Amino acid sequence: MALEDFANRLARNARHWRKWARRRGIECFRIYDRDIPEFAFAVDIYGTHAHLQAYDRGSDMGQVGAPEFLAQIHATVARVLEMEGDAVVLKLRSRRHAGEQHQKTGVHGEDFVVNEGGHRFLVNLHAYLDTGLFLDHRNTRTLVAEEARGRAFLNLFCYTASFTVYAAGGGASSSVSVDLSNTYLEWAARNLALNAVDRHRHSLERADVLRWLEQAVEAGRSFDLIVLDPPAFSASKAMQQVFDVQRDHPLLLERCARLLAPGGVLYFSNNLRSFRLERVPAVLAAEEISARSVPEDFRNRRIHRCWRLLRRTA
Numbered sequence: 001m002a003l004e005d006f007a008n009r010l011a012r013n014a015r016h017w018r019k020w021a022r023r024r025g026i027e028c029f030r031i032y033d034r035d036i037p038e039f040a041f042a043v044d045i046y047g048t049h050a051h052l053q054a055y056d057r058g059s060d061m062g063q064v065g066a067p068e069f070l071a072q073i074h075a076t077v078a079r080v081l082e083m084e085g086d087a088v089v090l091k092l093r094s095r096r097h098a099g100e101q102h103q104k105t106g107v108h109g110e111d112f113v114v115n116e117g118g119h120r121f122l123v124n125l126h127a128y129l130d131t132g133l134f135l136d137h138r139n140t141r142t143l144v145a146e147e148a149r150g151r152a153f154l155n156l157f158c159y160t161a162s163f164t165v166y167a168a169g170g171g172a173s174s175s176v177s178v179d180l181s182n183t184y185l186e187w188a189a190r191n192l193a194l195n196a197v198d199r200h201r202h203s204l205e206r207a208d209v210l211r212w213l214e215q216a217v218e219a220g221r222s223f224d225l226i227v228l229d230p231p232a233f234s235a236s237k238a239m240q241q242v243f244d245v246q247r248d249h250p251l252l253l254e255r256c257a258r259l260l261a262p263g264g265v266l267y268f269s270n271n272l273r274s275f276r277l278e279r280v281p282a283v284l285a286a287e288e289i290s291a292r293s294v295p296e297d298f299r300n301r302r303i304h305r306c307w308r309l310l311r312r313t314a
């Protein structure tokens, strides 16, 4: 396949997904998702900018990582999308860095505001590998908002608190959002402010989620709606040990089940390819909803898996 094949496919996709997004009032969406396997890129539109991610397929970046090839791809994306070169931000996503997805790039770039679902979010396409808004959870955020009215909401591994913004907008009576990173909690605070979320009722707490859950269970706290969207792996000085979603999810689910009021709902999601759901507490009825939660604009239907777990009433 030649570069022109990539350009043609990108142009066709851009026409299709831009129209799709316009009809739905969506500003941030995926227009290219490794549609041609030799061109292992994802292209996401964020308002007037594009986020271009290059994936490697093994330990060696090979052609995908070669600087001249990347420069050609970057120029092609800018030309096809009719954007200035600096509006297209290129990132390398190497598998070697799996689990370090929040690392800094060394470039600060600019924060800007995007709209989604009637809410506003600050994004930054330069500073970190991730942008501040995970587009593959756009549908999940809507599901959470639809169930939030009058409910006490808990957002675990909250990152920039996009689920909290939706829950507050959907009428949650209160919320607690927990993350270990001061950087992301500050970003979360700015997102809450941008959406005029009342910080007396919606709090942000810095903690290791596993420890926070242990204390919340001991204190007898209760929530009606929980989002549990952990990274596949994470490590930090503030944690007792490395977090591994495959190993640790049974304990997370058990502690969440204890916090859920009868009839309460837990959304659990992660993006570990090899993930297997294990030892679901008997008090929770699990339904996999990935077919609905993964948005239409993601051709990679395995970008994440998501379950809705209902706390039985008896």
Ligand SMILES: C[S@@+](CC[C@H](N)C(=O)[O-])C[C@H]1O[C@@H](n2cnc3c(N)ncnc32)[C@H](O)[C@@H]1O
Pocket: 102, 133, 134, 137, 156, 157, 158, 159, 160, 161, 162, 163, 178, 179, 180, 181, 184, 207, 208, 209, 210, 229, 230, 231, 234, 235, 239, 243
């Ligand atoms: C995959 S993101 C979560 C995405 C988020 N749920 C969303 O949809 O926007 C991972 C987040 O988990 C946080 N994190 C990682 N390990 C943690 C831990 N043990 N306790 C609390 N937060 C943690 C990171 O700081 C980061 O903000």
